[in-house]
Amino acid sequence: MNIGQASEASGVSAKMIRYYEEIGLIRPMGRTGNNYRVYGEEEVHVLRFIKRARNLGFSLEETETLLKLWQDQSRESAAVKDVATAHIADLERRIAEMQGMVKTLKHLAHCCGGDQRPNCPILDDLAGDAPAPTPRKKAKQPA
């Protein structure tokens, strides 16, 4: 199987497969006489594992940890759970952060007329108590 087929079968782009090899996430593949990389079912399984981990938001570093645990028959499931739990916490922190932004923005948007008039509480909030500055660029041909 060439890299194109492995990409097709795993859902990981050929570009990324080469990159994962380069950073040591997957081992260097054997080559045929023409210097093409050769893949088998096992490599495709690994790539799919990586793909799924990425889809769950794990970083490549976390993915590498999970991959090693997967291969380690003597792993303790607690180690895996720790990685997952930490990742959940990180996701929840980021979700909360973004929810805070949404809450503020919705309030501001709600207060904004959204019409032809220039008055806008969104800009007022961003500006604090500051007056609008003088134009910076694309100066409209000064009189």
Added chain:
Amino acid sequence: MNIGQASEASGVSAKMIRYYEEIGLIRPMGRTGNNYRVYGEEEVHVLRFIKRARNLGFSLEETETLLKLWQDQSRESAAVKDVATAHIADLERRIAEMQGMVKTLKHLAHCCGGDQRPNCPILDDLAGDAPAPTPRKKAKQPA
């Protein structure tokens, strides 16, 4: 006011102030004889505006749009509201995406013993139906 004081007053790092100037988000500052950038109250207000927009998750590109609208006395508040609304939608999309990850991960973590035994539904899920591959690296001195 030197860049250090402007940084202090605006909450934007000196590094970033120079970068914003480089990409044209803020106009190039005047220099003193010693080639130091000079800042006034107005520049600090602009930097604070940028800082607040960034805190609400707006990209630098969106921030530039908002900055221009702020300076445009003849703006229509609808234009501002549009930027904000699009940003809210984007945030909500990303939040939903991450919430989906959290949901899956919590389910998997719940099913995982998290003990000394190797059996782990989290890895099983990532692996799909695939068997664990042979070890990849850090080969433990083969017999």
Added chain:
DNA sequence: TGTGAAGCTTCCCATCATGGGAAGGTCAAG
């Protein structure tokens, strides 16, 4: 007046994960 510390300048590099594209080798079908 000297000196050291702190602050400024520019320039280059790193992050994280991914894509784009060029230049060139290879292969299979027509």
Added chain:
DNA sequence: CTTGACCTTCCCATGATGGGAAGCTTCACA
């Protein structure tokens, strides 16, 4: 033999930020 679809490596770009070096200036203090 040509054409097109692969493959290879190499370099560059993203977005926003930080780190750090090398070389200025400026200021405070002895």
